[in-house]
Amino acid sequence: MGLRLPHYGHIFEYWPDVDFFEIISENFLGATGLPLARLHRILDRYRVVLHGVSLSIASTDPLDYDYLRQLKSLVRLTKAPYFTDHLCWTSAQGAHYHELLPLPFTEENARFIAKKAEIVQDYIDAPFGLENLSSYVAFADSEMNEWEFFNTVVRLSGCHYMLDINNVYVSSVNHDFAPTQYIDSLDFSRVLQCHIAGHTRNEDGTILDTHDQPIIDPVWKLYEYAWGRGGGFPTLLERDGNIPPFPEAHAEAMQAREFQIKAGHAAS
Amino acid sequence: MRQVDPPPALVEMQRQFGEVLTMPFWFQDGKVRRQIGAYPPELVRRMVPRAQLTGRKRLAVYNRQYWYRILNTLQGDFPLLTALLTAYRFNQLATAYLGKFPSTHPSLQELAHGWNDFLSRESEWGQSLYRQAAELDTIYRKALRAEEVEAFNPALLSENDLEKLPQQPLRFQETFALFTEDWNLVECRLSLERTAKSEQSITPRYGRSHWAFYREASRHHWVKLTPVQFSLLSLLHSGETLEVALSRISDRSSEAELEELQGNIAAWFSQWVAWKWFAPNRI
Numbered sequence: 001m002g003l004r005l006p007h008y009g010h011i012f013e014y015w016p017d018v019d020f021f022e023i024i025s026e027n028f029l030g031a032t033g034l035p036l037a038r039l040h041r042i043l044d045r046y047r048v049v050l051h052g053v054s055l056s057i058a059s060t061d062p063l064d065y066d067y068l069r070q071l072k073s074l075v076r077l078t079k080a081p082y083f084t085d086h087l088c089w090t091s092a093q094g095a096h097y098h099e100l101l102p103l104p105f106t107e108e109n110a111r112f113i114a115k116k117a118e119i120v121q122d123y124i125d126a127p128f129g130l131e132n133l134s135s136y137v138a139f140a141d142s143e144m145n146e147w148e149f150f151n152t153v154v155r156l157s158g159c160h161y162m163l164d165i166n167n168v169y170v171s172s173v174n175h176d177f178a179p180t181q182y183i184d185s186l187d188f189s190r191v192l193q194c195h196i197a198g199h200t201r202n203e204d205g206t207i208l209d210t211h212d213q214p215i216i217d218p219v220w221k222l223y224e225y226a227w228g229r230g231g232g233f234p235t236l237l238e239r240d241g242n243i244p245p246f247p248e249a250h251a252e253a254m255q256a257r258e259f260q261i262k263a264g265h266a267a268s
Numbered sequence: 269m270r271q272v273d274p275p276p277a278l279v280e281m282q283r284q285f286g287e288v289l290t291m292p293f294w295f296q297d298g299k300v301r302r303q304i305g306a307y308p309p310e311l312v313r314r315m316v317p318r319a320q321l322t323g324r325k326r327l328a329v330y331n332r333q334y335w336y337r338i339l340n341t342l343q344g345d346f347p348l349l350t351a352l353l354t355a356y357r358f359n360q361l362a363t364a365y366l367g368k369f370p371s372t373h374p375s376l377q378e379l380a381h382g383w384n385d386f387l388s389r390e391s392e393w394g395q396s397l398y399r400q401a402a403e404l405d406t407i408y409r410k411a412l413r414a415e416e417v418e419a420f421n422p423a424l425l426s427e428n429d430l431e432k433l434p435q436q437p438l439r440f441q442e443t444f445a446l447f448t449e450d451w452n453l454v455e456c457r458l459s460l461e462r463t464a465k466s467e468q469s470i471t472p473r474y475g476r477s478h479w480a481f482y483r484e485a486s487r488h489h490w491v492k493l494t495p496v497q498f499s500l501l502s503l504l505h506s507g508e509t510l511e512v513a514l515s516r517i518s519d520r521s522s523e524a525e526l527e528e529l530q531g532n533i534a535a536w537f538s539q540w541v542a543w544k545w546f547a548p549n550r551i
Contacts, residue, residue, distance in 0.1 A: 060274035
């Protein structure tokens, strides 16, 4: 489960049986006060992994070592077995946009990002999972498709995949490709974790990765397909808007087990 | 510190994309419109169109998403100010703010770092009512992130230390704040907390009051203060010793206020200690 504010009350009262919580790294970088106190309560009882939204690995700005120092401290504090962030940029020329932004899929860009990702993984000294992006534009000057780009960056950097199944689906609709082709291209031995989530469809047909709706059947089917190709990875439900009560969100996450079984690889 | 030289073409693309994202909306006659015609033409040409969506319209998705997230975050940081202004006018204010104070921090929690500074400089938005509302909203935000340390306990002090207490500055919890209002803003904010978002509309009443705010674990509290209590706490909070604070108040207070102070000070302190407003160490 993703650890979200509206669920704290339930968690601290009932201490539900959850395999692990994923926290948004930026919510706890240099945390003090109530956020830090709450994190310690969670760490006393649960395993925690870190998922970031502002590393901005594809930014042309220099790596932000203040940010990386804090991230490293958080990895140590939480004893997280790995950390993840997105294959995208969120800042440039010193400005932070707080959006996960796309870029052209070129060999030059892939090499640039891979070098940065390798540095980050070395610096943090823990496995780094790069998450595939959902995007709403495509660049005419891209030299390869999205999964070729994703695979190239992961291969060249020696990092790992943070496979977001919903993002594969979203991009497949927005850019007209077969999502199974994307899944087929991945080396599942390098998948650290996977995300599943809901999304929203705009009137113009674009699908937005909003994490504010239940997961739709085609995404569950794609999850089942991915599990069939190389299951065994930790699975996490992301919910960031219209957040239902904890038991409801947890029940939705637990549906993943049904699809794992259907795929013929029941979770161990 | 290892770094990597970026591809120049990517630098330029990110500059142009940043322009698209932050392109402000037009606020006119209660409506909001995007300025998609003003996107950099070079970037627009690089976008692959899809079905009925032109490259420009595809970019507009990001422009909208950017403002949606930013404005929602700031509305969440300033719920009272938003309710006072209405979301439409608040969004105009937030757009003007970001023009002067663009985000330069990875965390959205820092987005409002220059807000009160901005309001104090802007005549259009800097009316006392709005400044006070923003100050009150800021108290909540800061208290949430402030460290709550073990409370000061006078029972643990020796007789000698107790005697020296009036000559030493008192340390307050960082989760504590003082607030003076010229409208019933605390009451308005508390009523917002009890009301569904869709029903939020408030009309503040004029009237000066002094308040102490404190957070204890996940609960926050407001305590209304008399002017004498507020003066005393303000002096102590600014680092004056009890001895100096009392002497200053005595110099400028009426007889009735002095009587109030002398008759109640022990009980006040006892209550404030019980509410854990003070922290130990430097005492």
